[in-house]
Amino acid sequence: MKEKLVLIGNGMAGMRALEELFKHNTSADKGSDLYDITVIGAEPHPNYNRIMLSPVLAGEQTINDIILNSPEWYADNNIELVTGDPASEISRISKTVITESGRDFHYDRLLIATGSTPFIIPVPGADKEGVLGFRDIHDVQTMVKASREYKKAVVIGGGLLGLEAANGLMKQGMDVTVVHLLDSLMERQLDKPASALLKASLETRGMKFLMEASTAEIVGDKRVSSVRFADGSEVEADLVVMAVGIRPDIELAQKAGIHCQRGIVVNDTMQTFDPLIYAVGECVQHRNECYGLVAPLFEQAKVAANHLAQVGSTRYIGSMTSTKLKVTGIDLFSAGEFNEEEGDEVLQMQDVASGVYKKLVIKDNVIKGAVMFGDTMDGTWYFSLMRDATNIADFRRTILFGQHDLGDAGHGEASAVMSLPDDAEICGCNGVSKGDIVQAISKNGIFTLDEVRAHTKASSSCGSCTGLVESILASTVGEGYDATPSKKAVCACTDCSHDEVIDAIKGHELKTMDAVRDFLEWKTPDGCAACRPALNYYLLARWPEEYKDDAQSRFINERAHGNIQKDGTYSVVPRMFGGLVKPNELRAIADVCDKFEVPEMKVTGGQRIDMFGIKKEDLPAMWKDLSDAGFVSGHAYGKAMRTVKTCAGKTWCRFGTQNSTGLGVKLEELTWGSYMQHKFKLAVSGCPRNCAEATIKDFGVVCVDSGYELHIGGNGGIKVRVTDLLCKVETEEEVLEYCAAFTQKYREEAHYLERTAPWVERVGLTYIKECILEDEAERKALAERFKISQKVAQVDPWKERAEGQASHEFTQLKIAG
Amino acid sequence: MNMNALKEEVTGGNDMSDWTEIVALDEIPQLGSRVIATDTMNIAVFRTASDEVFAMKDECPHKKGPLSQGIVHGTSVTCPLHNWKIDLASGEAMGPDEGCTNVFPAKVENGTVFIAF
Numbered sequence: 007m008k009e010k011l012v013l014i015g016n017g018m019a020g021m022r023a024l025e026e027l028f029k030h031n032t033s034a035d036k037g038s039d040l041y042d043i044t045v046i047g048a049e050p051h052p053n054y055n056r057i058m059l060s061p062v063l064a065g066e067q068t069i070n071d072i073i074l075n076s077p078e079w080y081a082d083n084n085i086e087l088v089t090g091d092p093a094s095e096i097s098r099i100s101k102t103v104i105t106e107s108g109r110d111f112h113y114d115r116l117l118i119a120t121g122s123t124p125f126i127i128p129v130p131g132a133d134k135e136g137v138l139g140f141r142d143i144h145d146v147q148t149m150v151k152a153s154r155e156y157k158k159a160v161v162i163g164g165g166l167l168g169l170e171a172a173n174g175l176m177k178q179g180m181d182v183t184v185v186h187l188l189d190s191l192m193e194r195q196l197d198k199p200a201s202a203l204l205k206a207s208l209e210t211r212g213m214k215f216l217m218e219a220s221t222a223e224i225v226g227d228k229r230v231s232s233v234r235f236a237d238g239s240e241v242e243a244d245l246v247v248m249a250v251g252i253r254p255d256i257e258l259a260q261k262a263g264i265h266c267q268r269g270i271v272v273n274d275t276m277q278t279f280d281p282l283i284y285a286v287g288e289c290v291q292h293r294n295e296c297y298g299l300v301a302p303l304f305e306q307a308k309v310a311a312n313h314l315a316q317v318g319s320t321r322y323i324g325s326m327t328s329t330k331l332k333v334t335g336i337d338l339f340s341a342g343e344f345n346e347e348e349g350d351e352v353l354q355m356q357d358v359a360s361g362v363y364k365k366l367v368i369k370d371n372v373i374k375g376a377v378m379f380g381d382t383m384d385g386t387w388y389f390s391l392m393r394d395a396t397n398i399a400d401f402r403r404t405i406l407f408g409q410h411d412l413g414d415a416g417h418g419e420a421s422a423v424m425s426l427p428d429d430a431e432i433c434g435c436n437g438v439s440k441g442d443i444v445q446a447i448s449k450n451g452i453f454t455l456d457e458v459r460a461h462t463k464a465s466s467s468c469g470s471c472t473g474l475v476e477s478i479l480a481s482t483v484g485e486g487y488d489a490t491p492s493k494k495a496v497c498a499c500t501d502c503s504h505d506e507v508i509d510a511i512k513g514h515e516l517k518t519m520d521a522v523r524d525f526l527e528w529k530t531p532d533g534c535a536a537c538r539p540a541l542n543y544y545l546l547a548r549w550p551e552e553y554k555d556d557a558q559s560r561f562i563n564e565r566a567h568g569n570i571q572k573d574g575t576y577s578v579v580p581r582m583f584g585g586l587v588k589p590n591e592l593r594a595i596a597d598v599c600d601k602f603e604v605p606e607m608k609v610t611g612g613q614r615i616d617m618f619g620i621k622k623e624d625l626p627a628m629w630k631d632l633s634d635a636g637f638v639s640g641h642a643y644g645k646a647m648r649t650v651k652t653c654a655g656k657t658w659c660r661f662g663t664q665n666s667t668g669l670g671v672k673l674e675e676l677t678w679g680s681y682m683q684h685k686f687k688l689a690v691s692g693c694p695r696n697c698a699e700a701t702i703k704d705f706g707v708v709c710v711d712s713g714y715e716l717h718i719g720g721n722g723g724i725k726v727r728v729t730d731l732l733c734k735v736e737t738e739e740e741v742l743e744y745c746a747a748f749t750q751k752y753r754e755e756a757h758y759l760e761r762t763a764p765w766v767e768r769v770g771l772t773y774i775k776e777c778i779l780e781d782e783a784e785r786k787a788l789a790e791r792f793k794i795s796q797k798v799a800q801v802d803p804w805k806e807r808a809e810g811q812a813s814h815e816f817t818q819l820k821i822a823g
Numbered sequence: 824m825n826m827n828a829l830k831e832e833v834t835g836g837n838d839m840s841d842w843t844e845i846v847a848l849d850e851i852p853q854l855g856s857r858v859i860a861t862d863t864m865n866i867a868v869f870r871t872a873s874d875e876v877f878a879m880k881d882e883c884p885h886k887k888g889p890l891s892q893g894i895v896h897g898t899s900v901t902c903p904l905h906n907w908k909i910d911l912a913s914g915e916a917m918g919p920d921e922g923c924t925n926v927f928p929a930k931v932e933n934g935t936v937f938i939a940f
Contacts (some may be wrong), residue, residue: 820860
């Protein structure tokens with residue numbers, strides 16, 4: 007017998023909670039396997055995207071465009087839906103909810119998501135015809151109707167909602183005056199210069215403003231005819247929209263004796279003082295905060311759903327929010343504490359002629375707040391830096407120029423997605439256009455990057471278009487889009503982040519995958535294709551001598567020790583230390599190619615030879631021949647140390663300052679066989695001409711006359727990133743020690759599938775310098791741990807398999823007949 | 824049509840005599856697979872953590888990737904080429920993806936895997 011769950015409020019927060027609850031359903035039926043659900047809504051509509059009411063008012067979208075859950079969806083998920091009949095009473099003694107029409111519904115658990123109501127200023131005449139708030143579809147319909155019959159509109163309130171309403175009414179052809187009590191618009195989101203730019207920009211579009219005007223009375227007979235102010239002045243009006251604020255709708259809860267202050271008071275699991283009753287959304291007050299933006303509501307919904315599904319391991323700990331104004335053509339972004347206080351520093355950029363203003367408020371090299379006008383491309387980046395409390399010391403000189411100035415030569419200007427045509431290709435890997443993404447977002451009611459990936463495949467392969475997809479998401483769904491969840495889970499199997507997994511493995515000495523999944527309360531018995539390789543790697547990196555590598559948790563390339571190609575054959579790349587090779591080795595490779603009829607060979611960018619088109623069954627025999635000739639695996643298929651690229655060096659080159667090939671061989675002998683979070687490449691250039699391209703490698707050495715410059719965190723792939731200079735050392739022994747220490751630091755701390763370039767940007771060069779340069783003991787300990795790990799790792803997997811290990815992987819089963 | 828006739832129609836007439844012995848269960852790694860080469864196609868046979876076995880055409884409905892080479896989790900496999908998730912029991916793509924690959928009845932008896940083609 008299922009328990010009965012009643013949801014009061016058919017809006018975004020409540021419905022999101024139900025959707026989250028359904029994700030925990032383990033049965034074959036749709037909906038919930040734990041509850042029979044009834045939803046009671048006051049409005050006569052199914053759930054719609056309230057934040058998109060502004061574009062509907064502006065005529066840019068229709069009501070149908072913003073419906074999130076169709077009536078069929080409720081039926082499919084076995085939800086009893088009551089619309090147009092608001093709940094009027096909660097009886098906690100009989101555990102029933104009674105509606106206005108007198109129907110009653112019993113509950114075992116109750117979820118209140120009544121949202122908020124617009125605040126109507128209590129001035130004389132506020133109840134006249136033509137005076138309304140801006141909250142629901144009905145309000146929008148009333149405004150659109152009024153715009154056809156009347157001409158003059160007054161919007162009281164120059165905040166986010168008021169300006170969106172004013173813009174919409176103007177688009178509907180009305181003459182609009184915005185009345186604001188204070189001297190600057192959107193004072194809760196903007197500082198004065200940004201506010202002035204916004205006002206000027208709106209004025210050129212025809213919007214009028216009355217600043218520092220205190221409304222005293224709404225004048226008119228039956229319908230409003232003008233608004234009178236405290237100073238006695240008057241402005242004509244046929245329509246008055248009050249957008250001065252919202253109030254959590256707590257009336258029902260208060261009547262039922264549930265503890266309320268400004269909102270319904272809830273704990274970290276979104277329960278009210280009556281533990282059978284939960285509340286989420288704009289109606290709640292959590293740790294003394296009420297939220298009016300969508301992103302926090304979704305976080306709350308997830309926590310409430312987890313608790314209702316009895317997998318209550320998560321808590322809601324509050325949200326940081328950011329704001330974007332949904333007025334087409336005006337780019338504005340604000341987050342955090344953007345008015346500086348004593349002790350704060352301010353970075354500011356202003357270009358009045360092109361209407362661009364950016365300001366960051368910083369304390370101790372951490373962003374506290376941001377305001378941007380005219381160019382908001384990097385808003386989500388600043389916001390994530392702020393939320394993660396990233397130390398920006400390393401790039402504060404260029405931070406105002408944006409993320410693409412950080413060595414990302416990938417897309418740069420193309421990030422202005424708003425202006426792109428619908429057929430512009432966004433995801434080059436999967437051929438997904440901007441139009442495809444926008445359509446998928448509106449059709450499926452999508453709010454997260456993961457959902458866009460699942461539905462369109464955009465950004466799901468190489469990930470270089472992730473920023474573009476996020477911008478499209480942000481501009482399509484408005485501020486409902488949560489750019490940077492406060493915590494990013496490893497995958498859908500867990501709520502834990504990569505860092506929490508790494509810390510738990512280390513701190514609690516977890517040494518098997520089952521132990522990790524048990525301890526961290528994994529939701530699936532054996533994980534998925536995303537978390538298993540990550541856990542396997544973390545355990546291997548932390549307990550190299552104890553943990554037994556799990557072949558079934560490795561991607562096929564690492565399980566078969568070759569690169570799977572699109573036709574299911576494999577490629578084979580033997581290691582050539584430092585790119586050096588001898589005639590007898592080349593002969594052996596030629597013989598192998600003849601013997602196994604290799605259809606194509608290629609010299610790789612990492613100075614070795616790739617043999618393509620090898621059948622899986624032939625791999626062990628081929629490896630035996632290569633092994634007999636002295637070759638080991640090149641790990642060209644793995645999240646592992648790949649190659650050390652070298653230039654000719656001083657043995658031959660007239661410019662060479664050091665023996666770069668010799669050092670390259672030593673580095674490769676040190677590091678080969680090591681598994682990493684991602685591929686890892688080295689290079690040694692014999693002089694600053696840098697022919698080995700060492701400054702776009704994970705670890706690069708540039709030889710100079712007096713020693714060796716060590717460079718880290720470079721990347722020649724999707725996003726080209728030039729290395730940061732770590733330090734200069736004098737001897738080859740030091741190069742090897744610093745290399746081992748840096749490699750081990752990365753191996754122990756970066757997230758799985760995170761290359762050194764984003765890792766260095768995330769943790770900061772300063773931090774890496776502290777660990778490796780300034781702390782000699784730690785450097786030596788890291789290098790020592792790397793060597794211990796290498797003792798286990800430097801076993802050639804090809805030789806083992808040539809000798810028969812894991813033979814089931816390479817032999818097909820035959821059946822008679 | 825009576826139930827037996829219906830069953831014949833659906834399963835292509837498989838009864839006990841049509842089960843083909845394939846391999847000892849131990850020869851397939853847990854959360855892993857083996858490939859059976861037949862004249863017409865390759866068939867992947869999977870073993871889950873709880874020792875259930877499933878068999879299907881070794882071809883992802885998306886771009887024909889060899890599903891046998893994917894990572895097995897629960898009762899599904901993730902294709903190694905583009906990460907489509909396929910349900911082992913039905914052969915259907917999971918999540919928003921759409922497509923289906925042929926499945927064959929499979930069972931374990933006395934530690935031996937049988938498939939009905």
